[in-house]
Amino acid sequence: MNLTLIKKEMASIEHINVLRAPIAKVYEALTTKEGLSSVWTTELNVKAEPGFINEFSFGKDTDRFEIKTLVPNQRILWHCIDSDPEWIGTSVSFDLEEKNGKTFVTLKQTGWADVTEFYRHCNYNWAFFLYSLKCYCEEGKGINYQQRQ
Secondary structure, three states: OOOOOOOOOOEEEEEEEEEOOOHHHHHHHHHOHHHHHHHOOOOEEOOOOOOOEEEEEEOOEEEEEEEEEEEOOOEEEEEEEEOOOOOOOOEEEEEEEEEOOEEEEEEEEEEEOOOOHHHHHHHHHHHHHHHHHHHHHHHOOOOOHHHHO
16 A cells, blocks of 8 residues: 655635725834724734734733734734634735735735634634725724724
């Protein structure tokens, strides 16, 4: 019998959204306390500095991401070091591109071990995160976790 080991691909979440906002405004929203508290959660500790550990709290749960890459107006990369066990070791990236006065935001969460119920829940919530980012950048008001409760 020939046994072949098959390398399992890691799962990823990927979304893109187009914002009618300057790329600098979008980058600022994704890297500052003001922006991230409007878009994601008011309970946070963030700093736009590679190596810093951003903390985002949602009630009793806290997610911690090490900032791996910050390229102004182009790319943000976080690596999850503390959260739900399915998130630890995943990476979240935001790639930005400006075309014809609009900013294209590609969000990816890579490194998922499997497609689970939690993965599907997070997939939905990342899409909502991008909608909140769009509202914040275009209209000045996002829809953070506290407003969704």
